[in-house]
Amino acid sequence: MKKLKQLLNFKTNEKQLSLWCNQTWPELYRYIYNRVQNREEAEDVTQETYMKILAKYSYPELLSIAYLKTTALNIIRDRWRRKRTSGTQVPLEEALLAGENEISKVLDSTYIEEALRQLPKDQQTVLELRLINSYSRAETAQKMNKSEDAIRGLQYRAIRKLRELMLNNLKEENRT
Amino acid sequence: MRYNSNKLKHQTTEEILDLMIDTLNKEEDPLKKITPPVGVEESEIIATVRTVKSMKEPQAPNPDLGEKINKLASQKWQRQRKPLKLGTLAAGIIVLLALILGKSLWGGDVVLAMxxxxxxxxxxYGTLEIRTQNAVGEEWMVRRLEIWSEGEKYALRDNNGLMTVNNGEQKWQLKPEKREVTLLPPVPDYTQKSFDLKDEAERAKKYPHSIEGRENIAGREALRVKISPPGGDPYHLWIDVETNLPLQLRTAVQNALQTTYTFVSLKPNVQIQPHIFTLKVPDGYQVVEENTGQLVYSLKEASEISGFVPVAPHDSPYRIYAFAGKIVFDYGKTTIVETPAEKPLKIAGQGAWGQIDGQPVEIIQDRLRWQQQDLEITIEGPLSVKLARQLAPNLILPDKNLDLAKKAQVKVEVNMEIAQAEQKQVDAGHAPWQLDPLFVSHVFVNLQVTPEGIVGEPKIPYSAFKIEANTGVEALVSVGEGPIRKVYLKKLVREDESGIWSVIGYDSSKDDENKPAW
Known part of the structure; x- marks a missing residue:
């Protein structure tokens, strides 16, 4: 009976809807950020997810956070696909967008560390400085005692090598 | 900073990567800054950068994000949920009492939980069995389907191994018997509607229902719920007591046959292997391509392929497909199909009539069809009205409360028992002309002319009848010759698209003749 009262209550209470939003958005934002890795896109996708859900369902409060996350992943997938010259799937993007129930190692830090360790030392350093510590190319050049052009070439070779390693690992994952 | 598209075209992947890293470091959306689309290689490189960056902690959002989301929720509330009025409150109390006193009588909580x-x-992931039983109790299996469903993606495999897949980008059928893979147009897609659990839940909520008992279905305990569409034969739905998901559906007996759909297994929220939704042509298979269209990224491309200039709504579609002579805008569950208008629009008999700048719009459930700028436009799905208004702001939907019956000079009494029996006949697939107000008027007027029955060609031809108004519930038909000038019709048994039309009144032509000619 308590459950039924709750069901009737939220029909009449705007606060319930607001409460549901406040309880879900921080987790959803973090989930999206983990995939897109920038604040602007994470905020856009978070808002678009709520807009979509609020427009579609009479009682969105009934939806679980898992449903919100799946909707968000589909929004990201569509946004990325719209910016591509071909409609084909990109396995590394798909790995980033794996749902909660799917096991993908791509977002596992141990796995990424392991892949990074397979790179030459200077490539590891450039990625750490540019991507993890967010230093500019000039700052990175200074810290590594190299020219800016050299840093640009080094980071490119590092990312290409890493991409290759990750693609091979994904192929192996799919085979097993 | 926005990257100059011309400049970007001449940049090396090395330079693009550098710019991408800078953009991500500034917490900005890298793809928003680029005008030209990127290739697969660039996409993979950006994905690799995002993966490495996932090792650091997420940045907190701007402090007003929560406020913005609450504003969206508040707008929805103001738009859709009016404050409680006394009548609503009374209805709420009645519902509450019904739930307290007659939970098993109404079964409202079960359907809400479902x-x-x-x-x-x-x-x-589930296995669905479709069985049919005849009047003497003989039962046979029609089809057994394995179903994988995830958001807008689905895959179906039947007992003959025929596999139908739609992954949101492509739709195809794998036919082991013919060793063939057929590529199909991905949109509009009607396959999903045949098994969609959401549709079943919505239908159950829409019609009156009551719990009849508990039964064991496919090894699971389930509640048997009777669903009674107004004026139609009831059918049954079984809901899993543990998961609250629908387990089985049994239709009413129609044409001495009854069909049962049973999920013999249903695993919710499971891990679905990505290869299920990936198109891979097995060795030795031939690829057959039906007019699948081409995924395009701009209206210009769509226009070049289709050979005409489309009209597009303000909201961006998820995808655009261009065919020779056709463009499809895909908004998920809603699609817009545009083709050149080759002949004048003929509105289907069961369709209600709307208007755009004096031109008719056919409305059947959530599908709108009209002609505009030499194009025939069909929008189908939950967003149809919203998107139609973006294309044609002057769209007028029919007013269902015209009360046309009041205007009829001669009222016709309808025997509701006969009307209900006729509705059941139509539900079973007989006499579908009763869904067409023109045809019903045609039969009615000719029976007035020849009360002994219509033999051979009717006296008043079908071409003399014209729809003047159709709100979907009421209709007015004018007659060009004979003793009756206007026929008034109404859906008395059921007001949706499956409801039959009954004549409730008419205006006589003789009255016109007696009228002074002023």
Whole structure:
């Protein structure tokens, strides 16, 4: 009976809807950020997810956070696909967008560390400085005692090598 | 900073990567800054950068994000949920009492719980059996389907191995018997509607229902719920007691046959292997391509392929497909199909009439069809009205409360028992002309002319009848010759698209002749 009262209550209470939003958005934002890795896109996708859900369902409060996350992943997938010259799937993007129930190692830090360790030392350093510590190319050049052009070439070779390693690992994952 | 598209075209991947890293470091959306689309290689490189960056902690959002989301929720509330009025309050109390006193009588909580369970499904894998029983109790299996469903993606495999897949980008059928893979147009897609659990939950909520008992279905305990569409034969739905998901559906007996759909297994929220939704042509298979269209990224491309200039709504579609002579805008569950208008629009008999700048719009459930700028436009799905208004701001939907019957000079009494029996006949697939107000008027007027029955060609031809108004519930038909000038019709048994039309009144032509000619 308590459950039924709750069901009737939220029909009449705007606060319930607001409460549901406040309880879900921080987790959803973090989930999206983990995939897109920038604040602007994470905020856009978070808002678009709520807009979509609020427009579609009479009682969105009934939806679980898992449903919100799946909707968000589909929004990201569509946004990325719209910016591509071909409609084909990109396995590394798909790995980033794996749902909660799917096991993908791509977002596992141990796995990424392991892949990074397979790179030459200077490539590891450039990625750490540019991507993890967010230093500019000039700052990175200074810290590594190299020219800016050299840093640009080094980071490119590092990312290409890493991409290759990750693609091979994904192929192996799919085979097993 | 926005990257100059011309400049970017001449940049090396090395330079693009550098710019991408800078953009991500500034917490900005890298793809928003680029005008030209990127290739697969660049996409993979950006994905690799995002993966490495996932090792650091997420940045907190701007402090007003929560406020913005609450504003969206508040707008929805103001738009859709009016404050409680006394009448609503009274209705609420009645519902509450019904739930307290007659939970098993109405089964409202069960259906709400089912709706909630279905909404919480992010994906599922199940096996659906479709069986038919005849009047003497003989039963046989029609089809057995394995179903993988995840958001807008689904895959179906039947007992003959025929596999139908739609992954949101492509739709195809794998036919082991013919060793063939057929590529199909991905949109509009009607396959999914045949098994969609959400549709079943919505239907159950829409019609009166009551719990009849508990039964064991496919090894699971389930509640048997009777669903009674107004004026139609009731059918039954079984809901899993543990998961609240629908387990079985049994249709009413129609044409001495009854069909039962049973999920013999249903696993909600499981891990679905990505290869299920990936198109891979097995060795030795031939690829057959039906007019599948081409995924395009701009209206210009769509226009070049289709050979005409489309009209597009303000809201961006998820995808655009261009065919020779056709363009499809895909908005998920809603699609817009545009083709050149080759002949004048003929509105289907069962369709209600709307208007755009004096031109008719056919409305059947959530599908709108009209002609505009030499194009025939069909929008189907939950967003149809919203998107139609973006294309044609002057869209006028029919007013269902015209009360045309009041205007009829001669009222016709309808025997509701006969009307209900006729509705059941039509539900079973007989006499479908009763869904067409023109045809019903045609039969009615000719029976007035020849009360002994219509033999051979009717006296008043079908071409003399013209729809003047159709709100979907009421209709007015004018007659060009004979003793009756206007026929008034109404859906008395059921007001949706499956409801039959009954004549409730008419205006006589003789009255016109007696009228002074001023």
């Amino acid at each position: 709706e909630k369970a279905v909404l919480n499904l992010s994906n599922y």
